[in-house]
Amino acid sequence: MTALDATTKAPADIIDLGPALSLRGTRMHFERNEEIFGEGEPAEYLYRVVSGAVRVMRFSTDGRRQILSFHLPGEVFGIELADKHSLTAEALDSTEVVMVRRSLLEKAAAEDARAARCWLEHASHTLDNARDHALILGRKGAGERVAAFLLGISKRLGQELDLPMSRADIADYLGLTIETVSRAFTEMERQHAIGLPSSRHVVMRNRSTLAMAAA
Amino acid sequence: MTALDATTKAPADIIDLGPALSLRGTRMHFERNEEIFGEGEPAEYLYRVVSGAVRVMRFSTDGRRQILSFHLPGEVFGIELADKHSLTAEALDSTEVVMVRRSLLEKAAAEDARAARCWLEHASHTLDNARDHALILGRKGAGERVAAFLLGISKRLGQELDLPMSRADIADYLGLTIETVSRAFTEMERQHAIGLPSSRHVVMRNRSTLAMAAA
DNA sequence: CGCTACTTTGACGCTCCTCAAGTAGCGTGG
DNA sequence: CCACGCTACTTGAGGAGCGTCAAAGTAGCG
Numbered sequence: 287m288t289a290l291d292a293t294t295k296a297p298a299d300i301i302d303l304g305p306a307l308s309l310r311g312t313r314m315h316f317e318r319n320e321e322i323f324g325e326g327e328p329a330e331y332l333y334r335v336v337s338g339a340v341r342v343m344r345f346s347t348d349g350r351r352q353i354l355s356f357h358l359p360g361e362v363f364g365i366e367l368a369d370k371h372s373l374t375a376e377a378l379d380s381t382e383v384v385m386v387r388r389s390l391l392e393k394a395a396a397e398d399a400r401a402a403r404c405w406l407e408h409a410s411h412t413l414d415n416a417r418d419h420a421l422i423l424g425r426k427g428a429g430e431r432v433a434a435f436l437l438g439i440s441k442r443l444g445q446e447l448d449l450p451m452s453r454a455d456i457a458d459y460l461g462l463t464i465e466t467v468s469r470a471f472t473e474m475e476r477q478h479a480i481g482l483p484s485s486r487h488v489v490m491r492n493r494s495t496l497a498m499a500a501a
Numbered sequence: 502m503t504a505l506d507a508t509t510k511a512p513a514d515i516i517d518l519g520p521a522l523s524l525r526g527t528r529m530h531f532e533r534n535e536e537i538f539g540e541g542e543p544a545e546y547l548y549r550v551v552s553g554a555v556r557v558m559r560f561s562t563d564g565r566r567q568i569l570s571f572h573l574p575g576e577v578f579g580i581e582l583a584d585k586h587s588l589t590a591e592a593l594d595s596t597e598v599v600m601v602r603r604s605l606l607e608k609a610a611a612e613d614a615r616a617a618r619c620w621l622e623h624a625s626h627t628l629d630n631a632r633d634h635a636l637i638l639g640r641k642g643a644g645e646r647v648a649a650f651l652l653g654i655s656k657r658l659g660q661e662l663d664l665p666m667s668r669a670d671i672a673d674y675l676g677l678t679i680e681t682v683s684r685a686f687t688e689m690e691r692q693h694a695i696g697l698p699s700s701r702h703v704v705m706r707n708r709s710t711l712a713m714a715a716a
Numbered sequence: 717c718g719c720t721a722c723t724t725t726g727a728c729g730c731t732c733c734t735c736a737a738g739t740a741g742c743g744t745g746g
Numbered sequence: 747c748c749a750c751g752c753t754a755c756t757t758g759a760g761g762a763g764c765g766t767c768a769a770a771g772t773a774g775c776g
Contacts, residue, residue, distance in 0.1 A: 344632055344633075344635075344636050346636055346640060346641070346716060347716060348716050350636075350640040350641075351640070352635055352636040352639045352640050354632055354635055366625070367621055367622060367625040368625065372629060372632070373632070395614065395617065395618070395621075396614045396618075397614070399610065399611045399612070399614065399617060402610065402614060402617040402618070402621070403610070403611075403617070405621060406582055406610075406617070406620060406621055406624065407582060409621065409624040409625065409628060410581070410582040410583065410624065412628060413624065413627060413628050413631060414587060416628060416631040416632065416635060417559055417569055417587070417588070417631065418559075419635055420559075420567055420569055420631065420634055420635055420638060421559050421561055421565075421567040423635060423638035423639045423676065424567045424638045424673075424675070424676030425561060425565040425566070425567050425673075425676060426561070426565075427731075427732090428731075428732065452753095452754070452755090453754075453755065453756095454754085458639075458640075460639070461638065461639030461640060462732080462733090463732075463733055463734080464754090464755080464756095465732090465733075465734085465755095465756080465757085466731090466732060466733075468755060468756055468757085469732095469756085469757080471755095471756095472756075472757085484740095484741085485740085485741085485754075485755055485756085486754095501561060501562060501563050642763075642764090643763075643764065667721095667722070667723090668722075668723065668724095669722085677764080677765090678764075678765055678766080679722090679723080679724095680723090680724080680725085680764090680765075680766085681763090681764060681765075683723060683724055683725085684724085684725080684764095686723095686724095687724075687725085699772095699773085700722075700723055700724085700772085700773085
């Protein structure tokens with residue numbers, strides 16, 4: 287079931303972590319930049335994006351922000367094992383989510399080994415993404431980072447897409463500054479790898495050029 | 502049960518992921534720089550370090566290396582859900598490990614919800630470490646990265662320790678070069694934050710200076 | 717004792733950050 | 747409907763930090 291299917295076909299108030307793990311929850315709305323959960327708060331719920339988009343991030347002690355992931359319609363976030371959140375999640379835009387009490391997930395996992403496995407599978411994918419992210423942050427240049435970001439987002443949103451996040455969000459995701467991200471976008475447009483009819487609207491023109499640039 | 506306890510008290514050929522999950526395995530020895538498992542290979546085993554140390558890493562397509570974690574005596578690594586490893590693990594030094602067939606773990610998790618939870622807890626800690634790592638790689642300067650590394654390793658090896666890894670390994674863990682890591686070490690010694698009687702032997706002299714530097 | 721691998725140190729250059737100015741898009745109110 | 751102000755984005759100039767290249771120093775090992 288792809289992200290797209292989830293928005294269109296899945297029942298609106300269900301979080302579906304796999305064949306053996308569907309949980310009923312309640313819908314909730316968040317405004318642009320509104321906090322969904324914050325570091326240190328009790329982790330009472332897990333979430334699925336219905337519409338809109340979400341950023342998940344961690345802060346250093348002196349306030350610098352690292353965005354760890356973006357979540358688009360159909361995607362699940364906020365599943366933690368610990369009682370308290372170690373991350374902060376905010377709506378990128380006016381966003382609709384389904385929230386399910388964590389106790390329901392705990393109960394399902396305790397009663398059904400297949401459900402526990404679905405949970406584990408989700409954690410495993412999250413971990414794999416985090417590892418790719420570390421490779422990007424540790425070993426790639428600015429152009430490569432932005433190319434990797436664009437390839438990742440267009441895999442989820444298609445060849446032509448509206449970015450739900452600002453340049454500042456992209457910068458904090460890629461470990462760069464706003465200006466560097468902006469220059470990379472401009473340069474890719476100049477090379478006809480992408481089209482930029484407006485700053486948030488991206489057309490993937492030459493995927494292989496980008497794949498090359500992402501190394 | 503701490504890492505130190507595990508080397509001294511735990512039965513040598515047991516991998517212990519928590520109160521409900523102890524698995525018997527077999528010992529195996531690896532030489533310095535020997536591969537324990539490689540990307541793409543079937544993930545048949547999980548591992549615990551008995552003595553020595555291990556680096557776990559991922560490569561970019563053009564061969565650049567990002568070290569994701571180091572594993573010291575008592576620590577578990579190589580637990581994957583996927584059938585194939587997406588990472589490579591190598592011995593940093595002459596290293597003794599216990600290996601347990603993954604099928605045993607799968608069986609334990611399928612039969613006992615508490616065992617599955619232990620597995621999930623391990624994944625959760627791994628993920629939390631990966632997130633801290635992303636913050637370091639994305640948003641910290643060279644000095645801060647090295648300080649964070651030293652604090653992390655001394656938390657596991659004590660105030661006075663022998664680094665099992667080279668400057669090149671530290672550089673590939675922190676997203677820096679050998680030279681930059683070396684310069685940061687020298688600078689910290691100059692500030693009496695650490696002592697460096699030899700290049701691999703570190704004495705933590707002023708933890709709070711380092712904690713400050715790690716920001 | 718001499719080789720080899722690792723580490724340190726220095727000089728220089730490139731990438732990306734900083735600071736600053738200017739532009740574009742958009743909602744609000746006149 | 748346009749003026750205005752706000753925020754986001756772009757562009758440029760200059761500088762800092764880290765990478766690159768080169769060489770010398772050090773330690774382990776046959």
